[in-house]
Amino acid sequence: MKCQRCLQELSEYLDRNLDGGLRQEIEAHLEKCHHCEVVFDTTRRTIEFYCEGEIFELPPRVSARLHEALRRKCGTNA
Amino acid sequence: MPETLPKVAERDESALVAEAKAGSYEAFDALVNRYEQKIYRLGLNITGNAEDAEDVLQEAFLKAFQKLPTFREDSRFYTWLVRIAVNEGLMKLRKRRSDKSVPMDDTVNDEGEVMPREFADWKPNPEQQLTQAELREILQKAIASLPPILRVVFSLRDVEHLSTEETAEALDLTVPAVKARLFRARLRLREELSKVFKKGTPS
Numbered sequence: 001m002k003c004q005r006c007l008q009e010l011s012e013y014l015d016r017n018l019d020g021g022l023r024q025e026i027e028a029h030l031e032k033c034h035h036c037e038v039v040f041d042t043t044r045r046t047i048e049f050y051c052e053g054e055i056f057e058l059p060p061r062v063s064a065r066l067h068e069a070l071r072r073k074c075g076t077n078a
Numbered sequence: 079m080p081e082t083l084p085k086v087a088e089r090d091e092s093a094l095v096a097e098a099k100a101g102s103y104e105a106f107d108a109l110v111n112r113y114e115q116k117i118y119r120l121g122l123n124i125t126g127n128a129e130d131a132e133d134v135l136q137e138a139f140l141k142a143f144q145k146l147p148t149f150r151e152d153s154r155f156y157t158w159l160v161r162i163a164v165n166e167g168l169m170k171l172r173k174r175r176s177d178k179s180v181p182m183d184d185t186v187n188d189e190g191e192v193m194p195r196e197f198a199d200w201k202p203n204p205e206q207q208l209t210q211a212e213l214r215e216i217l218q219k220a221i222a223s224l225p226p227i228l229r230v231v232f233s234l235r236d237v238e239h240l241s242t243e244e245t246a247e248a249l250d251l252t253v254p255a256v257k258a259r260l261f262r263a264r265l266r267l268r269e270e271l272s273k274v275f276k277k278g279t280p281s
Contacts, residue, residue, distance in 0.1 A: 039194045056122050075107075
């Protein structure tokens with residue numbers, strides 16, 4: 001497998017959408033190609049950084065304002 | 079023994095939607111509680127700005143409440159809400175930018191090659207040398223450097239964990255178009271983060 005072909009499948013590989021044959025071909029390529037291995041590994045880590053949802057927490061003040069605004073515009077007097 | 083009704087917060091979503099449609103503000107408020115965190119984060123990722131994210135959050139829920147009678151329940155409530163929030167977010171961006179060019183479709187040339195340029199390995203745990211605020215700033219700056227459509231697709235797929243199909247539905251894109259944009263977004267973010275996280279950069 002060539003690097004370009006391997007990199008084309010990066011996203012689908014990380015999403016576990018590939019069948020066993022192609023997956024194994026990619027893994028065999030990654031074993032011997034450091035460049036592709038780095039790209040796969042650092043892309044996976046990139047995604048993991050953003051998965052950590054608590055990084056972008058909703059401030060309680062913003063939440064309180066939202067509920068207040070909605071109650072005023074949509075709610076009853078509850 | 080008589081069964082007690084579950085608390086609003088635990089109630090099944092379709093029941094909450096039905097009650098909200100029938101005019102129950104309490105049910106709608108429970109839906110807000112369920113999704114406000116996600117919609118705020120989405121607004122932040124699209125607009126790159128806390129003030130705009132707060133507006134997106136308010137406008138999205140306000141519109142959702144107003145449009146609720148027209149929600150046909152052929153998708154999840156959340157996917158429907160995301161579609162409203164994405165539109166609000168993109169509108170904010172258009173207002174902020176004097177060039178008014180925030181196209182959703184034609185900025186990305188899918189035929190063009192996307193190839194990584196940076197092959198340096200990263201430090202083992204670069205985040206350990208950073209405060210939470212510093213890390214947040216790095217991640218926000220990186221996502222803000224992407225064209226809006228890539229930002230939105232990445233946010234829906236990799237941050238909010240919508241499926242490819244749900245993302246396609248929310249953005250009126252085809253499944254292959256979502257996949258192509260996600261691929262580009264991931265690679266470009268990786269390049270951005272590599273500038274900060276690769277071995278040999280000062281920590």
